[in-house]
Amino acid sequence: MDESRVREREPSLVHAFRQSTPYVNVHRGATFVLMMGGESIAHPNFANIVSDIALLQTLGIRLVLVFGARPQNDEALSRAGIEAHYHKRVRVTDDPSFALIKQVSGGLQFDITAKLSMGLANTPMQGARISVVSGNFVTAQPLGIDDGVDYCHSGRVRRIDVEGIVRQLDQQNLVLVSPIGCSVTGESFNLTSEEVARRIAVDLKADKLICFSSTQGVLDRQGHAISELFPEQAEELLVALEQAGEEMSGTARYLRAAIASCRGGVPRSHLVSYQEDGAMLQELFSREGLGTQIVRESAERARAATIEDIGGILDLIRPLEEEGILVRRSREQLEMEIDKFTIIERDGLIIGCAALYCFMEEAMAEMACVAIHPEYRNSNRGDQLVAKVAERAKRLGIRQLFVLTTRSIHWFRERGFEPLEVEALPVARQRLYNWQRRSKVLSKTIF
Numbered sequence: 001m002d003e004s005r006v007r008e009r010e011p012s013l014v015h016a017f018r019q020s021t022p023y024v025n026v027h028r029g030a031t032f033v034l035m036m037g038g039e040s041i042a043h044p045n046f047a048n049i050v051s052d053i054a055l056l057q058t059l060g061i062r063l064v065l066v067f068g069a070r071p072q073n074d075e076a077l078s079r080a081g082i083e084a085h086y087h088k089r090v091r092v093t094d095d096p097s098f099a100l101i102k103q104v105s106g107g108l109q110f111d112i113t114a115k116l117s118m119g120l121a122n123t124p125m126q127g128a129r130i131s132v133v134s135g136n137f138v139t140a141q142p143l144g145i146d147d148g149v150d151y152c153h154s155g156r157v158r159r160i161d162v163e164g165i166v167r168q169l170d171q172q173n174l175v176l177v178s179p180i181g182c183s184v185t186g187e188s189f190n191l192t193s194e195e196v197a198r199r200i201a202v203d204l205k206a207d208k209l210i211c212f213s214s215t216q217g218v219l220d221r222q223g224h225a226i227s228e229l230f231p232e233q234a235e236e237l238l239v240a241l242e243q244a245g246e247e248m249s250g251t252a253r254y255l256r257a258a259i260a261s262c263r264g265g266v267p268r269s270h271l272v273s274y275q276e277d278g279a280m281l282q283e284l285f286s287r288e289g290l291g292t293q294i295v296r297e298s299a300e301r302a303r304a305a306t307i308e309d310i311g312g313i314l315d316l317i318r319p320l321e322e323e324g325i326l327v328r329r330s331r332e333q334l335e336m337e338i339d340k341f342t343i344i345e346r347d348g349l350i351i352g353c354a355a356l357y358c359f360m361e362e363a364m365a366e367m368a369c370v371a372i373h374p375e376y377r378n379s380n381r382g383d384q385l386v387a388k389v390a391e392r393a394k395r396l397g398i399r400q401l402f403v404l405t406t407r408s409i410h411w412f413r414e415r416g417f418e419p420l421e422v423e424a425l426p427v428a429r430q431r432l433y434n435w436q437r438r439s440k441v442l443s444k445t446i447f
C-alpha cells in the first residue's frame with residue numbers, strides 16, 4: 001500500500017477505535033442473544049456477520065446465537081414436492097416434512113459452526129478460536145391440535161436450560177441454538193427461531209436481543225430507520241404491518257419478538273440489517289446506531305450521579321476544562337462531591353452533567369459544571385438538565401439558583417437568569433470568587 005494512503009486512513013482508524021472504547025467497556029461481560037433467520041445465513045454478507053460475531057466474542061461479550069431455517073426448509077420441501085401447510089400462521093409439520101426440516105437444521109448447524117471455526121491468516125477470523133457449543137438447552141412440547149388441525153411435530157418452548165447455557169457462557173463458549181427442541185418424551189419438535197430467541201433472552205435476563213432483518217431496522221414513511229421505539233409504539237407499527245398483509249415478514253416477526261422480549265425484561269432489542277456490512281457493529285459501537293432499538297424505557301435518562309459515574313463525568317468535562325470553559329476539578333474533588341451531580345445517561349454513556357452546591361442559610365444554591373456533550377447539543381438537553389437540577393434544589397428548600405459563567409451568559413439569560421452582583425452571593429461563595437476569571441453571576445428565583 002502506498003504511504004500516503006496509509007497516512008490518510010490511519011487517523012480515521014485511530015479515531016474510530018478511540019470512539020468505540022466506552023462501548024467496549026459498557027458491553028464487556030454483557031449477554032447478547034443474536035437471532036439470525038435463514039435469510040441472513042443465505043446472504044453473501046453472512047461471512048462478514050460471522051467475523052463481527054467473532055469480534056464481539058473477543059471483546060468479552062457472552063453470546064447465544066439462535067438461527068432459523070424458514071427459507072431453507074421451504075426450498076427443501078418444494079424440491080421434495082411436499083406442499084407446506086400452515087394453520088394460523090404456524091407451520092404444520094407432518095412426518096415427511098419433519099424428516100427434511102431436521103436435515104436442513106442439522107446441516108445449517110454444521111455450516112454455522114464451521115464458519116465460526118474459521119481461522120485463515122489475513123482474515124478477521126485469524127486467531128479468533130471461538131469455541132461453539134450446541135446441546136439440549138431448549139425443551140419443547142407439542143402445539144397439539146387446534147380447530148381440529150393437528151400441528152404434528154410443530155411445537156412450542158416449554159423450558160430453557162438457563163443454568164446449562166450460563167455454564168457454557170461462563171467458560172467463554174458461544175452457544176449455538178437451532179430451532180429444533182427436544183421433549184421429555186424423547187421426541188423433537190419444530191419451533192420458531194423467534195420464540196426460541198425470545199425465551200432465551202428473557203429467561204437468561206440477557207442485556208440485548210439482536211435480530212438481523214432485511215432492512216436497516218424499522219423504516220418510517222420516508223424510508224429512514226426509526227432509531228428508538230417503546231414497545232407500545234412498536235406494537236402500533238406491527239399492527240400496521242399486519243394490516244398491510246406483512247404479518248409473516250422478517251420485520252414483523254422480529255418486531256413481535258423484540259416487543260415481547262422488552263416486556264419480558266430485556267432492556268434493549270435491536271433490529272439491524274443483515275444485508276449491510278458492519279450494521280451490527282455500527283449499532284453497538286457508535287453514538288448513533290443505524291438500526292432500530294426497542295427499549296423498555298428511554299435509552300436516555302437524567303439521574304443523580306454515583307461514584308461509578310466519575311470516569312464518565314471526567315471524560316465529558318475535561319475537554320471543556322482544557323478550553324477554560326469550566327473550572328478544573330480533580331478526580332478527588334469529584335469523588336467527594338459526586339452526590340451533588342445530576343447526569344444525563346444514554347446507553348451507559350454520560351452525555352450531560354451539572355452540579356448543585358447549596359448554601360442553606362441563604363436558601364441559595366449554585367448550579368455549576370453544566371455541560372452537554374458537543375455531539376448532543378441543541379436538542380433541549382441543557383434545558384432538561386437545568387430543570388432537573390432546579391427541581392432537586394426546590395426539594396431541598398432552595399429559593400434562588402445562581403450560576404457563574406464566562407461563555408454561556410446568553411444561554412442562561414434566555415432561560416430566565418438575571419445578572420446578580422458578586423456581593424449578593426452567599427458570603428462563603430463570595431470569598432471563593434475568582435476576580436481574574438471575572439465570570440458573570442446570573443440568578444433565578446425558583447419557587
Ligand SMILES: CC(C)(COP(=O)(O)OP(=O)(O)OC[C@H]1O[C@@H](n2cnc3c(N)ncnc32)[C@H](O)[C@@H]1OP(=O)(O)O)[C@@H](O)C(=O)NCCC(=O)NCCS
Nearest residue numbers: 369370371372377378379380381382383405407408410411
Ligand atoms: C450551554 C450548554 C449546556 C447548552 O446545552 P444544549 O443541550 O445545547 O442546550 P439546549 O439544546 O437546551 O439549547 C440550545 C440553544 O442554546 C444555544 N446555545 C448553546 N450554547 C450557548 C452558549 N454558550 N451561549 C448562548 N447560547 C447558546 C444554541 O445555539 C441553541 O439555540 P437555538 O435554540 O436558538 O438554536 C452546552 O452548550 C454546553 O455544554 N456548553 C459548554 C459548557 C458551558 O458553557 N457550561 C455553562 C457554564 S456552567
